[in-house]
Amino acid sequence: MNRFVQIRRDLHQIPELGFQEFKTQAYILSYLETLPPERLEIRTWRTGVLVKVKGRNPRQTIGYRADIDGLPISEQTGYEFSSTHEGLMHACGHDMHTSIALGVVTVLVEQPIDDDAVFFFQPAEEGPGGAQPMMESEEFQAWKPDIIVALHIAPEYPVGTIATREGLLFANTSELFIDLKGKGGHAAYPHHANDMVVAASHLVTQLQSVISRNVDPLDSAVITIGKITGGTVQNIIAETARLEGTIRTLSVESMNKVKERIEAIVAGIEASFQCEAVIDYGAMYHQVYNHEEVTREFMNFARESGHMEVIECREAMTGEDFGYMLAEIPGLMFWLGVQSEFGLHHAKLRPSEDAIERAISFLTSYMKWKGSR
Numbered sequence: 001m002n003r004f005v006q007i008r009r010d011l012h013q014i015p016e017l018g019f020q021e022f023k024t025q026a027y028i029l030s031y032l033e034t035l036p037p038e039r040l041e042i043r044t045w046r047t048g049v050l051v052k053v054k055g056r057n058p059r060q061t062i063g064y065r066a067d068i069d070g071l072p073i074s075e076q077t078g079y080e081f082s083s084t085h086e087g088l089m090h091a092c093g094h095d096m097h098t099s100i101a102l103g104v105v106t107v108l109v110e111q112p113i114d115d116d117a118v119f120f121f122q123p124a125e126e127g128p129g130g131a132q133p134m135m136e137s138e139e140f141q142a143w144k145p146d147i148i149v150a151l152h153i154a155p156e157y158p159v160g161t162i163a164t165r166e167g168l169l170f171a172n173t174s175e176l177f178i179d180l181k182g183k184g185g186h187a188a189y190p191h192h193a194n195d196m197v198v199a200a201s202h203l204v205t206q207l208q209s210v211i212s213r214n215v216d217p218l219d220s221a222v223i224t225i226g227k228i229t230g231g232t233v234q235n236i237i238a239e240t241a242r243l244e245g246t247i248r249t250l251s252v253e254s255m256n257k258v259k260e261r262i263e264a265i266v267a268g269i270e271a272s273f274q275c276e277a278v279i280d281y282g283a284m285y286h287q288v289y290n291h292e293e294v295t296r297e298f299m300n301f302a303r304e305s306g307h308m309e310v311i312e313c314r315e316a317m318t319g320e321d322f323g324y325m326l327a328e329i330p331g332l333m334f335w336l337g338v339q340s341e342f343g344l345h346h347a348k349l350r351p352s353e354d355a356i357e358r359a360i361s362f363l364t365s366y367m368k369w370k371g372s373r
């Protein structure tokens, strides 16, 4: 078996949440120790790893970012190498991202290019967001690259394809947590209580009107409530309830508008259900905006080199904290086709491992082309 497929499988067994990627970090470091050390410099930042592969005659630094965290999902893939961490899974493909990045590091160590290449193994992409604090770190600033590239696996595209576009690729995001507090009581005496299960149900329904009635239909937005909790048992009226969700918008203006409307609706719920509500926006991610020139050049390279079929895709409502890196450093993100019946954030996601070798070979060719004279 290809060694980077094995690495992906090893990582797949140890998914960890944001800023708890201790085993993953140790795994990455122990793999890097197996490589000839002459061209390598390695640093750590929190649970992340930064690796410089020194070039032969560097004039610029090419950056590459791979996110390393998993998700709180109970795996149902049936893999022999399923997660050994109960309730956690690499359901967003960061095991693939990490093994591909380690593959590219390995090839560049064996076949150095002129320029320096720096790899950022970044924690906490799924939340609370590792890119922004990593960028602010001394370690990142000391090795800040001139351009930066990252990929995300795409279950909907076949192996051998990549998809991207100049400009906006992914949405602005904000997490959304709403806590409701009313008055609990006996299930048989609703008139003596303020039921937060009923308040939460009304709130979820009313939130749907924000997208359909308040946002310009030509400027897409999404509100998803992914989790509701409330109450204790079947015959006690719930004193508290909590909604957990996410907001996605293509423009910053729409994000502000959506939040204004959410706040107004929540105030209405407070008044009508005589309860208290607290809104917390959690982590927010900057949109992913691909640098036009770097992306055009990258897409042309991919087409002309014959490594990959290139699809010019539409923007998506996914979020990615890599957007913070692209806000400061010219570069791009692209989708890597991995053909899976089940999509991202699904318990049965099974990306094709053939994509690993294809991606390593494509990315190393790009880096050789971009970083050699």
Ligand SMILES: CC(=O)N[C@@H](CCC[C@H](N)C(=O)O)C(=O)O
Pocket: 092, 125, 126, 127, 152, 173, 174, 175, 245, 246, 247, 283, 285, 317, 318, 319, 320, 321, 344
């Ligand atoms: C590519 C991808 O699936 N990214 C995640 C990023 C999550 C951001 C944050 N936790 C939020 O939910 O707003 C996504 O869900 O799009």
